[in-house]
Amino acid sequence: MAQTRPPIDYIQRTRDQYSGLGYPVYRWVESDSPPPLVPLKKPLSQCRVGLIASGGIYVTGQVAFHFSDDVSYRVVSTDTPTEDLRIAHFAYDVTDARRDPNVVFPIDSLRGLVKEGALGDLSENAYTFMGGIYSARKVREKLAPEFARRAVEDQLDLVLLVPV
Amino acid sequence: MGLIARAIESAGVPTLSLTSALSITRSVNPPRAAFLDYPLGHTAGPAFDRVLQRQILLDALAGFQTIQKPGGVIDLGYAWSEDDAWKDSVMQPRAASGENVEEGAFEDDRTARLETPQYQTAEDQRRAESALARGGCPTCVFLE
Numbered sequence: 285m286a287q288t289r290p291p292i293d294y295i296q297r298t299r300d301q302y303s304g305l306g307y308p309v310y311r312w313v314e315s316d317s318p319p320p321l322v323p324l325k326k327p328l329s330q331c332r333v334g335l336i337a338s339g340g341i342y343v344t345g346q347v348a349f350h351f352s353d354d355v356s357y358r359v360v361s362t363d364t365p366t367e368d369l370r371i372a373h374f375a376y377d378v379t380d381a382r383r384d385p386n387v388v389f390p391i392d393s394l395r396g397l398v399k400e401g402a403l404g405d406l407s408e409n410a411y412t413f414m415g416g417i418y419s420a421r422k423v424r425e426k427l428a429p430e431f432a433r434r435a436v437e438d439q440l441d442l443v444l445l446v447p448v
Numbered sequence: 449m450g451l452i453a454r455a456i457e458s459a460g461v462p463t464l465s466l467t468s469a470l471s472i473t474r475s476v477n478p479p480r481a482a483f484l485d486y487p488l489g490h491t492a493g494p495a496f497d498r499v500l501q502r503q504i505l506l507d508a509l510a511g512f513q514t515i516q517k518p519g520g521v522i523d524l525g526y527a528w529s530e531d532d533a534w535k536d537s538v539m540q541p542r543a544a545s546g547e548n549v550e551e552g553a554f555e556d557d558r559t560a561r562l563e564t565p566q567y568q569t570a571e572d573q574r575r576a577e578s579a580l581a582r583g584g585c586p587t588c589v590f591l592e
Contacts, residue, residue, distance in 0.1 A: 288527070288531070288532050289532040289535050289536075291470040291471070291483070291485055292469070292471075292535050292538055292539075293471045294469045294471055294472055294488075294539070295471045295472060295475060296471070297538065297539040297540075298539070300539075301539055301554065304553060304554035305553070305554050305556050306553060312472055312475050312476070313450065313451060313475060313476045314475050314476070315450070315454070315475070315476055315477040318477070318518045318519055319453070319454050319457060319477050319478055319479040319518045319519050320454065320457045320458045320479060320518065321457065321462075321479045321480070321515075321517070321518040321519075322457055322460055322461070322462050322479075323462065324462050324512050324513075328509060328512065334461075336449075336452065338449050339489075339491075342572075343587075344569075344571070344572045344575055345572070345575045345576060345579055345585075346576060346579075346585055346587060346588050347565050347576045347580070347585050347588045348565035348566050348567045348568070348572060348573070348576065349565065349566065350562060350563050350564055350565050350566060351559065351560070351561045351562045351563070351566060352561045352562065352563040353561075355591050355592060356588060356589060356590040356591060356592075357589050357591075358587060358588055358589070359587040359588075359589065360587070370567070370568040370569070370572055371568055372565070372566040372567065372568060374558075374559035374560075374561070374562075374566075375559070376488045376489040377487075377488070377489050378489065379489075380489055380490060380494075380495040381489055382568060383495050383496070384495035384496050386492060386493070386495075386498075386501055387489065387490045387491070387492055387493060387494065387495050387501075388489065388490075388491055388492060389492070390492035390493070390501060390505055392498065392501070393492070393493075393498070393501045393502045393505045394505070396498075396502060397502070397505065397506070402506065403509075415449060420451065423451050423452065424451050424455075426591040426592075427452060427591065428451050428452045428454075428455035428456075429455060430589075430591065431452050431455065431456055432452075432455040432456045432458065432459040432461075433459075435456045435459060435461040436459050436460070436461065440461050441461075441462070442461065442462045442463065442464065442512065443453075443456050443461055443462070443463045443464075444463075444464055444466070444508075444509075445449050445452065445453050445456075445463055445464065445465040445466070445478070446449075446465075446466050446491050446492055447449035447450075447465065447466070447467060447469075447491060448468075448488055448489055448491055
């Protein structure tokens, strides 16, 4: 008989792994204030959509990500052929992502939804980085303001974020 | 990614985060999230299944209408397999073996934190290095 289990508690499993390796406890980010929430200003079918993904996606010809708190990012044209997308990431099993980048970068679905009219249009560029960054400070001070600036400059009506 | 979602939303642009790690999402607390209970590395659906990938995305995007309070998370309700046995082996380290190993210690099977670009293919590396030699990669943004 099929058995269902609750969602994996990755925070607890990381804690167990680190203590088993003899390392100090890894501290995940805990936000102590509620997040902001701004409503969509128009229906999805009229929205200009942005995509930001942290699965280590790059385009062949670009510099790949390194694995030591890489806080760089890549500008990926949303016209990029799916077969030109590549993956560099240390913290998850990239087997499926390398076969089909859509599992962490849903570009074909987004292009399809624009074509069928469910979404208005896609921003010219998506942004990608390698999310295995242990320094929350670097994310907060470098990447977050940069992507916020891009979202405003690109005149996006919504942003879809795809972590791993 | 939750920190980035909060920063973008603070700048006035609505966001929705997909996630397969509910505990981390609850902790970082992004403005809106859609939870897909899949193994890490499939946040947007299973490989090559365009029909399901599209449906997952549509269901997630519905969160822009249905999530009314900050930090709301919708459960997309898809299962990776008929049973959830895959969850038993995730991040379950093996006991370390060998000399001078403390009792209860684990084998460290994590990938080394390499400081050079980790190309998927040798051809990628050749192309990138030749672009750099010709003046750089304008679509690569280095913040340090």
